[in-house]
Amino acid sequence: MTPDVRGGGSVPGRDWDRAVGLVSSADEVALACHISPDADALGSMLALGMALRARGKRVTASFGERRFRVPRLLRFLPGQELLVEPGAYPPSPELMMTFDVPIADRLGVLAANAGKARELVVVDHHASNTGFGTLNLVDPGAAATAVLVEELLDRLGLPVDRDVATCLYAGLVTDTGSFRHSSTTPEAHAMAARLLATGLDPEEMARELWDRSPFGYLRVLGAALDRVELDRSTGQGLVWTFVTRADRAAYGLPYDELEGIIDVVRRTDEADVAVVLKEDDDGAWQVSTRSKGGVDVSRVCAALGGGGHAKAAGFTSHLPVEQTMASFRALL
């Protein structure tokens, strides 16, 4: 195994060439990632944005939430000075690029801008990607969207400095579950080796991403674990719980601090499927689901209007908890 093995293998060479042509000839590039950005979405976007800016291009980056706010645990990522609120985003960009976005809906309010873009380059690794771009760089075999961005940077001849590498590594390390998921391939580790060689600090990043939270998180986690249920009626074993707005309000805990709860719940031996329902600030339920492999949760979530990967997916529900869980159980 050579250390230079790369991802993006299922994207045809002519598509890479077209992407290189589009990006090289553009003076201005508008970048967007999915709403409620995770480290792969935001990191991939900022990585390309910083590299293009260093090449002298005008870069705008955003995600389509009216209440525009970078999640606290991603604020350590470099390149955030590229971010603009969706209202300041080019209404009809010459060249727009999206990162980690499987369907146009996940662009939020920027879906309108994408619809008016002259060229729309979709960079993603979701198997469920609908191919909504004028050019789609989609490789479901890639461990992260960051893998595709690294390949694009290489083809563009743009250097990966420590800041760019930090953003790419954030995407790679989170989407592989800290190199624990089945996406932990020789290619993934080879990419990690290249990124680490720039001198980024993996210990500091791990602390930012997983190992810190306000004290209130422990109380809210406690409330979630206090009401956790193990349901064996579905055959696969289902473990689930929920967190209300009131739980968070008691400790002033922002919604985006709830990310890690599913990782505690999903460890249950007796369950193949884990679900955490999180009430957001608008009163909607954001439902995170995980599978150990017996169930393709992306299909269940897609049937409920969401999506994701076979072992990690989600959807939004406007129904009460019990009704949402009844629909979910019926689809298992």
Ligand SMILES: [Mn+2]
């Ligand atoms: Mn991803």
